[in-house]
Amino acid sequence: MSFHNRSALVALLAAGLLPSVAAASSDDAWAAMRTDVSAKCLKAAAGSIEKPRAVVDPFGSESFGLALVSGKPKGAKGKITQICVYNKQTKTVELGGELTEQMLKTPAK
Template identity: 50%
Template sequence: MKRMVLAACLASLAALPAAASSGDAWQEFAADVQAKCLAASKDLLEDAKAVVDPTGSEHFGLAIMTGKAKGTDTAVSHICVYDKKSKAVELGSELSADTVKVEMPGSTKP
């Protein structure tokens, strides 16, 4: 009996590296979070851009959406939460530039 338990433990340990996410899988995940968050923000933001947490939390993908509030010249941000299980997204309320400052990668300061 002890040998069967030991064999089962060793077999499960051998499978762990295969279960770990690859770099490509994380890139696909981040791209899906970005696409879904951008789609969710289209009615709220003009020229929306996303900064995506590359791996998110245990249960959620996370992104900060930034752009101009629809119909204004006011820069605002929204936090986007992506449920890893259902792949549904939700946006938080509008955050003014006074509340949160987001610099997009590759952008230059004025």
């Protein structure tokens, strides 16, 4: 096999591997973002929810990571849920207000 043919074959094989490497990197990046969203949302909710549990939207929106954080409100009975918004650029979070189980079950008017 000539040097030119070998070079072409190596280039072709490398090009074929690039999409799988990019996909793995992208999957790793999404997983890292979800882990960060969960950790920061749980930390933010720890002041108002005992043993909070986060359910993270796998991809969020274009600009924001999103999660629902739920659990027993500190010093009260029942269960509350808060919407947690994670800014993908600044990597900071904000929590929405406390939504009770009744609020989540009542149909919108």
